[in-house]
Amino acid sequence: MVSPETRKQYRITVGIECHVQLKTKTKLFSAVGNDAREAPANTLISHIDLGMPGALPVLNEAAVCLAIKAAFALKTEPQLFSKFDRKHYFYPDLPKGYQITQFDQPIILGGHVTIVVDGNQKDIAITRAHLEEDAGKSTHPSGKEYSLIDLNRAGTPLLEIVSEPQIHSAAEAKAYAKELYLLIRYADVSDANLYYGNMRFDVNVSVSKTDNLGTRTETKNLNSFRSVEKAVEHEANRQIELLEKGEVIVQETRGWDDAKQKTFSQRTKEEAHDYRYFPEPDIPPLDLDPSFIAKIKKDMPVMPGELRQQLSTLQLDNSAVETLVEELQAGRFMLTVLEKGDVHAAKKIAAWLTSDVQAMVVAQKITWDDAKLDGQSMLVLAAMVEDKKVSSTAAKQILEELVLRGGDPLKIAEDKKLLQVSDEGAVGKIVDAVIADNPQAVADVKAGEMKAIGYLVGQVMKHSRGQANPSLAQKLLKEKIG
Amino acid sequence: MSQWPSIADIVQSVEAGKVQATELVRQALKTIEDKQEYQAIIAVIKERAENRAADIDKRVAKGEKIGRLAGVPFIAKDNMLTFGSETTAASNILKGFEAPYQATAIEKLEAEGAICVAKANLDAFAHGASTENSDVMTTKNPHDTSRVPGGSSGGSAAAVVLDMAPFALGTDTGGSIRLPASFTGAVGYKPTYGLVSRSGVIAMASSTDVIGPLARTVEDAALVLDVMSGRDDLDGTTIERDTSPYTTLDVSVKGKTVGIIAEYMDEGVDPAIRKEIEAAVKQLQAAGANIVSVSLPSLPLALACYYIICPAEVSSNLSRYDGQHYGFSHADAKSLEESYNWSRSEGFGDEAKRRIMIGTYVLSSGYYDAYYKKAQTVRTKLVEEFTRAFKKVDFLAGPVAPMTAFEIGKNVDDPLQMYLVDIMTVAASLVGIPAVSVPVAKVQGLPVGLQLMAPQKHDRALLSLAAKIKETA
Numbered sequence: 001m002v003s004p005e006t007r008k009q010y011r012i013t014v015g016i017e018c019h020v021q022l023k024t025k026t027k028l029f030s031a032v033g034n035d036a037r038e039a040p041a042n043t044l045i046s047h048i049d050l051g052m053p054g055a056l057p058v059l060n061e062a063a064v065c066l067a068i069k070a071a072f073a074l075k076t077e078p079q080l081f082s083k084f085d086r087k088h089y090f091y092p093d094l095p096k097g098y099q100i101t102q103f104d105q106p107i108i109l110g111g112h113v114t115i116v117v118d119g120n121q122k123d124i125a126i127t128r129a130h131l132e133e134d135a136g137k138s139t140h141p142s143g144k145e146y147s148l149i150d151l152n153r154a155g156t157p158l159l160e161i162v163s164e165p166q167i168h169s170a171a172e173a174k175a176y177a178k179e180l181y182l183l184i185r186y187a188d189v190s191d192a193n194l195y196y197g198n199m200r201f202d203v204n205v206s207v208s209k210t211d212n213l214g215t216r217t218e219t220k221n222l223n224s225f226r227s228v229e230k231a232v233e234h235e236a237n238r239q240i241e242l243l244e245k246g247e248v249i250v251q252e253t254r255g256w257d258d259a260k261q262k263t264f265s266q267r268t269k270e271e272a273h274d275y276r277y278f279p280e281p282d283i284p285p286l287d288l289d290p291s292f293i294a295k296i297k298k299d300m301p302v303m304p305g306e307l308r309q310q311l312s313t314l315q316l317d318n319s320a321v322e323t324l325v326e327e328l329q330a331g332r333f334m335l336t337v338l339e340k341g342d343v344h345a346a347k348k349i350a351a352w353l354t355s356d357v358q359a360m361v362v363a364q365k366i367t368w369d370d371a372k373l374d375g376q377s378m379l380v381l382a383a384m385v386e387d388k389k390v391s392s393t394a395a396k397q398i399l400e401e402l403v404l405r406g407g408d409p410l411k412i413a414e415d416k417k418l419l420q421v422s423d424e425g426a427v428g429k430i431v432d433a434v435i436a437d438n439p440q441a442v443a444d445v446k447a448g449e450m451k452a453i454g455y456l457v458g459q460v461m462k463h464s465r466g467q468a469n470p471s472l473a474q475k476l477l478k479e480k481i482g
Numbered sequence: 483m484s485q486w487p488s489i490a491d492i493v494q495s496v497e498a499g500k501v502q503a504t505e506l507v508r509q510a511l512k513t514i515e516d517k518q519e520y521q522a523i524i525a526v527i528k529e530r531a532e533n534r535a536a537d538i539d540k541r542v543a544k545g546e547k548i549g550r551l552a553g554v555p556f557i558a559k560d561n562m563l564t565f566g567s568e569t570t571a572a573s574n575i576l577k578g579f580e581a582p583y584q585a586t587a588i589e590k591l592e593a594e595g596a597i598c599v600a601k602a603n604l605d606a607f608a609h610g611a612s613t614e615n616s617d618v619m620t621t622k623n624p625h626d627t628s629r630v631p632g633g634s635s636g637g638s639a640a641a642v643v644l645d646m647a648p649f650a651l652g653t654d655t656g657g658s659i660r661l662p663a664s665f666t667g668a669v670g671y672k673p674t675y676g677l678v679s680r681s682g683v684i685a686m687a688s689s690t691d692v693i694g695p696l697a698r699t700v701e702d703a704a705l706v707l708d709v710m711s712g713r714d715d716l717d718g719t720t721i722e723r724d725t726s727p728y729t730t731l732d733v734s735v736k737g738k739t740v741g742i743i744a745e746y747m748d749e750g751v752d753p754a755i756r757k758e759i760e761a762a763v764k765q766l767q768a769a770g771a772n773i774v775s776v777s778l779p780s781l782p783l784a785l786a787c788y789y790i791i792c793p794a795e796v797s798s799n800l801s802r803y804d805g806q807h808y809g810f811s812h813a814d815a816k817s818l819e820e821s822y823n824w825s826r827s828e829g830f831g832d833e834a835k836r837r838i839m840i841g842t843y844v845l846s847s848g849y850y851d852a853y854y855k856k857a858q859t860v861r862t863k864l865v866e867e868f869t870r871a872f873k874k875v876d877f878l879a880g881p882v883a884p885m886t887a888f889e890i891g892k893n894v895d896d897p898l899q900m901y902l903v904d905i906m907t908v909a910a911s912l913v914g915i916p917a918v919s920v921p922v923a924k925v926q927g928l929p930v931g932l933q934l935m936a937p938q939k940h941d942r943a944l945l946s947l948a949a950k951i952k953e954t955a
Contacts, residue, residue: 047583051802053576054563054585054682058718086798088845090822097801147818149806276845278854281688281795283718 002240010207010243012236013214014173015127015165016228017202018180019158020190021134022066028133028157029057029100029283036152037196044152051095056282057133059084063157064286066189067107067131068296070159073187073303074111074126078293082107083285084131087275092149093136101160103277106130107286113163113183114305115175124176125164134158159189165204165213170236174229177201178326181225182304185328194223201228205235207243214239215249219256219263231256235263307331310338314347320354330357333373340375345382352378352399360403372406381409388469394418422469424476427460430468431476434459445481453477485509486648489554489702493595496553499542503535503553503597510555510599513646520627521619522640523557525601530566531555534597549594550709556591557641557650559634560601561608562693563682564588571684572616573606575829576809585682586717587651587693587710594709602637602650606831607800608658608686610634611903614894615833622890624666625928629887632665632903634658638696639666649697649706655686656788657882657907659694663919664882664931667953668696671703671945674938675914676721678707679714687795688719690788690911700920700949704728707941724942733946735769738876740934740947741776746880746906754925759881762922762932762951766879769950776875778867781909783860788908789901790844790857797841800834836897861912868913868937877947878935881906882919886928906933916941920951 024034030048033039048055071078085103108129115122136154140147161180167173181199185192192198200223206216217239219231239249254263302310304325311321311334324330330353337346353373360366381402385395390413398412413419421427434456435442444452453474460473486492495501511531514523538553558564561571563581570576588598605615613621613636621636623629624643631640635652639662642650652659654672663670671694678693685691695706708728713720742763747756767773805811805825812828815821830838844853871878883903893900910917915938919931932951936944 050807052582052808053569053571053579053684053802054581054680056681056717056719058716088798088801090801090804092804092806092818095802095807097804098798274847276798276842276847276850278794278798278845278850281719282685 002237002244006244007237007240009209010236010240011209012168012232013165013206013208014167014232015204016163016167016173016176017204018161018177019134019200020070020161020184020192021198022063022157022159022189023191024060024062024066024157026060026062027155028060028063028131030155032155034156036156039152041148041150042152045154049095049151049155051097057100057280059283059286060157063131064107064288065296066157067129067159068288068293069187069300070129070161070184070189071108071111072297072300073183073189074108074113074129074161076108076111076126078107078288079105079109080288080290081105081285084280084283085277086280087277089273089275091135091138092147093138093151093154095136095151095154099133099135100280100283101132102130113176113179115172115179117169117171117175122172124166124172127162127164129159129161132158132160170229170233173203173232174225177228178225179304182325186301186303186307186331188301197223199223203228203232203235205232205239206249207236207239214243215251217249217252217254217263219254220266222256227256227258230261231263234261238263302335304331307335310335311350313338313343314350316347316350316354320350323354323358324350327368329368329371329373333375336375337378340379342379342382345379345386348382348385349378352396356396356399357403360400366404371403373403374406377402377407377409384409384413388420388422389413390418390420391466391470394420394466417465417467419467420469421464421467422472424472427464427468427472428476430460430463431473431480434463435477435480442481445477484698485513485645486698488699489551489648489697489705492554492648493550493552496538496542496595497548501553503538503542504532506553506555507531507535507597507599510647513644514600514641517644517646520622520624520640520644522603522621522631522637522644522646523600524560524570524572524603524618524637525567527564527566527598527600531597531599534592538595538597550705551591551594551596554596554649555599555647556596557600557602557638557647558588558598559604559638559650559652561604561653561684561686562588562651563684564598564601566598567601569601569684571607572604572618573829573831573834574617574810575803575825579809581682583682585693586679586714588682590710591706596709599647600641602635602641604637605634605833607684607796607834608634608653608655609796609833609837611657611661611900612888612890612893613637614890615831617831620890623887623928626887629889629928630665632662632883632887634662635670635696636662639663639668639670642666642668642696642698649695649702652694652696653683653686654692654694654911655690656792656911657904659696660882660907660917660919660931660933661903663696663921664933665887665929667921667924667929667931669698669700669703669921669948670694670696670919670931671707672910672917673707673711674721674916674941676719677711677723677916677939677941679717679720681714681716685795685799687792688799689791689795690914700918700945701729701731704731704945707945721939724939726942728942728945730942731946731949733943735766735771735947735950737770737772738947739772739774739874740766740877740879741774741871741875743781743878743880744775744777745781751881751884752886752925755881755884755886755930758923758925758930759879759932761954763879765951766947774875776871776878778864778871778909780860780863780867784864784909784912785901785905787857787860787864788904788912789840790853791861791912793837793841794845794854795841796834796837797839797845800830800838803829805829833897864909865913868909868915872937876936877944880933882931882933883907886925886930910935914938916944918944918948920948921953922951923954
């Protein structure tokens with residue numbers, strides 16, 4: 001183990017490449033469905049994805065539009081001119097023998113992602129982002145003399161986003177991955193479902209005691225923020241240990257073993273390919289019209305940064321803000337609530353979302369995607385609490401019903417008999433009965449034992465099945481006991 | 483005289499019910515059968531052709547209109563994907579490959595009633611100038627069976643001259659339509675790059691590959707081009723076609739300037755060929771054109787430039803033939819590595835391997851700038867020189883090749899000599915302009931083609947000009 005003192009002598013440097021699967025209907029170069037999640041193997045393929053003789057790729061305009069959106073999400077403009085290139089290598093899940101990608105003139109150059117770690121804000125610069133096609137999927141059943149190829153994923157549009165090596169800790173790496181995820185999700189560029197591998201991270205890690213960068217390793221295919229953090233942590237420690245022992249770091253590709261929480265060697269640089277890039281002659285270069293770009297910019301959705309700013313008017317604590325921002329449904333819903341301009345109600349709704357709805361999600365009663373979030377009915381519910389038509393406890397029951405099934409909060413309150421009775425006559429009758437039934441408690445109150453008044457209020461609530469306004473009950477009890 | 487009338491006449495007869503498509507297909511298949519010795523045909527599409535013909539006849543009988551190529555049999559070069567037979571590009575690595583879709587050009591012709599009856603021989607993957615690189619056989623020149631028909635569309639050109647069908651399709655990457663047209667006496671038309679979809683055509687060099695007709699007359703070639711051309715959703719490099727039909731050959735030649743390319747008329751060219759080219763150009767003068775001499779100083783670099791760019795693209799385009807997904811796969815391979823190595827080593831012929839190696843070399847890191855990038859610079863320079871030349875002249879003219887058809891076997895052991903055959907055709911390919919070979923005469927019994935070129939998209943003007951040329955006996 002590396003002591004904290006030794007560790008402090010080293011500066012960790014991390015650059016992250018992220019493959020984002022774009023949410024187009026069809027593939028990057030063929031008119032075949034792009035959603036390979038549950039499709040049986042080799043059913044989403046055409047002669048183009050199979051690399052049949054004579055098959056030509058034709059660029060999907062929708063993928064270009066999403067890349068343009070990504071540029072704005074990364075706070076930059078897309079390049080007006082970009083082009084495609086072929087990257088050659090042989091593998092059975094790459095039927096053409098080359099991958100179509102963008103080599104020296106990608107669609108995005110520059111931009112940044114803003115992260116906050118321990119309260120410190122920092123911009124991580126983006127080197128570039130380019131469009132490319134995914135390869136198919138190979139599986140190698142153990143003990144078998146064959147491998148299986150599924151080409152459903154071949155030709156899926158990817159945007160590979162490459163950061164500058166400006167990340168200097170595991171926590172920053174995690175924060176970068178998470179913020180990039182939010183940007184991509186809010187920009188509607190990708191479904192960004194990590195479970196399905198919609199975003200895959202490769203971390204390039206090196207350590208050095210000087211200003212010169214050390215030899216780096218690349219740990220590939222991380223599909224959670226936690227694994228990004230842990231892989232950087234483990235890799236930095238491993239490298240420091242090696243250096244401390246006087247050994248050298250081998251530049252190599254490594255994998256991540258999630259069960260062991262360790263990186264492991266996959267392929268050393270000696271085996272690296274000469275990819276023989278050259279311009280793809282089948283796809284004319286992309287010459288974007290500025291008015292086309294301007295139109296996409298105009299329709300950009302609200303990004304997480306702006307959402308945080310808007311939520312700041314509610315003076316929520318930081319973790320509540322992040323809970324709302326991290327869930328696209330919640331975040332987008334809060335924007336519609338904020339639009340109504342009732343800060344007080346918005347604050348109450350934000351609290352409901354971050355505590356009650358979040359608890360329902362944790363308890364697996366519902367998912368954020370399925371939650372029925374309707375601004376109007378939530379505002380009505382907030383007003384009902386404000387007007388003391390329902391108690392705050394009752395409001396939570398109504399909220400649960402609203403989120404699960406939707407509906408009119410007032411009607412739900414009526415159906416569940418949750419409306420507070422604030423009519424003095426009606427509550428007064430119950431109070432009279434409670435006083436008659438509890439002479440001892442009444443005596444205690446008279447003797448100055450004020451705890452007993454709580455007991456009596458409880459009895460009133462019980463008799464009213466929770467519908468009596470408790471403060472009215474207390475007021476009447478005091479008056480009547482005198 | 484040919485046994486086939488003009489395509490327009492055939493179509494008229496079929497639509498009028500005077501001639502049956504079934505009869506035309508029978509005639510084509512019989513001629514193919516009778517002339518097997520020329521080895522022009524790799525595969526016959528009998529059943530599908532007969533069924534299509536019978537269907538057309540039925541529709542004619544019902545009074546339906548069939549289309550602009552009603553019942554016209556044709557032959558496709560075997561690097562174009564068609565139903566009804568294997569498509570192998572004359573390479574062993576595609577032995578047994580049956581296309582799951584058809585080339586757009588074939589689809590467009592069929593939609594107008596044309597019937598593909600056979601697949602023509604070619605140099606494997608269109609690599610060559612003689613058909614001698616075919617893994618199947620060498621096609622013989624119809625005028626002298628000891629000689630090559632030119633290549634790579636040698637089978638298509640020979641088939642047309644042998645009357646197997648009214649027209650055939652070829653592909654031209656560096657001269658593969660024009661050269662065999664010149665060697666066999668057919669009309670061979672290479673359209674502007676992108677005018678005909680490449681979808682379903684087995685790629686050679688993607689940035690210069692075009693599909694074009696080989697026919698007996700310019701008028702027939704124009705009709706076929708008119709049907710095939712235009713934008714295609716399956717090929718992002720296709721361009722808009724002319725709004726006027728390419729069959730309207732009324733672009734006036736009067737007052738137009740034709741520039742004879744000085745670099746193509748030097749002492750490297752057989753003097754007898756030079757004489758015939760000069761005589762042919764006089765016909766254009768007689769039709770009212772001004773004739774001048776034009777120099778394009780970078781032309782001598784074109785061949786070297788082509789033989790870097792072309793193999794670079796070839797090495798990439800042939801990557802997909804790896805024995806894993808379709809076509810030939812070595813049965814004895816015990817590992818992936820062996821399967822790749824053995825399938826490709828045995829599946830590809832020598833010329834494909836040569837181009838894969840050259841192409842891989844020029845794209846390798848450390849050599850890219852010295853070869854591929856430099857070749858692209860030369861290509862840009864050629865484009866500039868042609869653009870400049872076309873400011874002074876409307877058309878360019880010269881021979882297609884410095885020689886007539888050579889003897890089978892003469893160049894097979896000398897690949898460089900074989901590459902030199904392309905010396906006058908590669909420039910138009912690199913620049914992407916339309917070019918045509920029209921037969922003008924015979925020298926010692928062997929045909930000579932005049933090459934005419936025009937600026938990009940001036941296909942209709944070029945065809946109008948070519949139609950003015952009459953072959954002298």
